[in-house]
Amino acid sequence: MTALLRIASATVRFGDRAALDGVDLDVAAHETVCVLGPSGSGKSTLLRAVAGLQPLDGGRVLLDGADQAGTPPHRRGVGLMFQDHQLFPQRDVGGNVAFGPRMHKVPRARRDRRVAELLDLVGLPGAAGREVGTLSGGEQQRVALARALAPEPRLLMLDEPLGQLDRSLRERLVVELRQLFGQLGTTVLAVTHDQGEAFALADRVVVMRDGRIAQTGTPLAVWQQPASEFVARFLGFDTITDGAVSGGVAVTDWGKLPVPDGTPEGPVRLLVRPPGVLLGPADEGLLCEVRARTFRGGRVAVILGVVGAERGPALEAECTLRDAPAEGERIGVTFDPAEIVVLDR
Numbered sequence: 270m271t272a273l274l275r276i277a278s279a280t281v282r283f284g285d286r287a288a289l290d291g292v293d294l295d296v297a298a299h300e301t302v303c304v305l306g307p308s309g310s311g312k313s314t315l316l317r318a319v320a321g322l323q324p325l326d327g328g329r330v331l332l333d334g335a336d337q338a339g340t341p342p343h344r345r346g347v348g349l350m351f352q353d354h355q356l357f358p359q360r361d362v363g364g365n366v367a368f369g370p371r372m373h374k375v376p377r378a379r380r381d382r383r384v385a386e387l388l389d390l391v392g393l394p395g396a397a398g399r400e401v402g403t404l405s406g407g408e409q410q411r412v413a414l415a416r417a418l419a420p421e422p423r424l425l426m427l428d429e430p431l432g433q434l435d436r437s438l439r440e441r442l443v444v445e446l447r448q449l450f451g452q453l454g455t456t457v458l459a460v461t462h463d464q465g466e467a468f469a470l471a472d473r474v475v476v477m478r479d480g481r482i483a484q485t486g487t488p489l490a491v492w493q494q495p496a497s498e499f500v501a502r503f504l505g506f507d508t509i510t511d512g513a514v515s516g517g518v519a520v521t522d523w524g525k526l527p528v529p530d531g532t533p534e535g536p537v538r539l540l541v542r543p544p545g546v547l548l549g550p551a552d553e554g555l556l557c558e559v560r561a562r563t564f565r566g567g568r569v570a571v572i573l574g575v576v577g578a579e580r581g582p583a584l585e586a587e588c589t590l591r592d593a594p595a596e597g598e599r600i601g602v603t604f605d606p607a608e609i610v611v612l613d614r
């Protein structure tokens with residue numbers, strides 16, 4: 270199957286620094302791919318290169334198999350929605366949404382029908398006559414989305430689409446967006462620095478670092494098996510330590526940890542995901558003391574120090590509020606081998 274979008278060895282340099290450094294990425298039709306990464310990792314440059322707003326210094330961008338070199342942005346059939354969605358303030362909602370179809374000389378009656386349909390879809394039925402200045406931030410975002418969808422782009426690209434909205438609104442909109450893209454069969458390439466947003470929206474996530482792809486996979490696969498320390502820390506996992514593997518176990522600051530079958534002997538870097546840190550009575554397993562508790566939604570992150578190794582790295586467990594031990598309490602820790610990940614160095 271041909272990818273709808275193929276990015277092959279894409280390279281963009283600013284001076285002697287590569288903002289994109291040989292990036293390869295395919296996006297299939299109807300797929301939603303979210304590009305994640307810290308500030309400056311090249312996410313926006315990647316979108317701009319696909320849109321034709323940023324020339325490549327090397328490599329190619331293909332849409333439906335056709336090399337886009339020399340094709341100007343407005344002929345690529347891609348829709349773009351930026352963080353500062355920049356609605357036209359002098360036009361009403363309908364005028365904003367109809368902008369693309371008008372440029373493509375779509376007849377008025379069809380245009381009006383399309384505007385009404387799209388406003389229904391984004392949850393703003395009947396809003397065509399409203400002034401843009403009277404809309405809330407979330408409503409403006411929806412209008413920007415309807416405007417980007419109006420010309421029926423073969424690829425929709427979103428740059429921090431929900432960036433400026435408050436968290437609860439973002440969480441709601443991201444669910445709506447996912448439903449909407451599923452319903453329309455839209456192919457989406459989105460950029461965000463917010464992992465929660467990416468994981469909720471994407472069929473596949475791509476984590477970038479310094480202009481390169483650090484990891485790509487389904488949200489679940491990346492979450493459960495971060496490939497490297499960089500990806501693990503970017504996702505917020507800090508329970509990482511060195512170990513020495515021998516005979517199927519790793520000797521670490523946290524005692525002997527089971528490692529996955531096939532892990533080579535010798536030094537390793539290990540991540541213990543919080544669900545793999547199991548709490549029990551103080552006389553069983555590794556003796557730890559609760560240093561702190563942090564509330565995260567309905568769960569509690571329990572930060573543990575190993576008794577007798579106070580300077581060693583902290584462990585983090587995850588509990589329900591009811592099961593969370595109190596600060597200062599001593600408990601015994603055992604480890605679930607399924608949650609131990611060997612990281613690439």
Ligand SMILES: Nc1ncnc2c1ncn2[C@@H]1O[C@H](COP(=O)(O)OP(=O)(O)OP(=O)(O)O)[C@@H](O)[C@H]1O
Binds near residue numbers: 287288308309315462
């Ligand atoms: N026009 C430009 N001129 C010079 N350097 C640039 C230009 N555009 C981007 N860069 C540099 O390229 C690198 C990648 O930038 P890019 O905007 O793609 O990152 P990003 O991952 O989207 O970051 P953010 O999350 O902060 O938007 C950065 O180091 C940036 O400073």
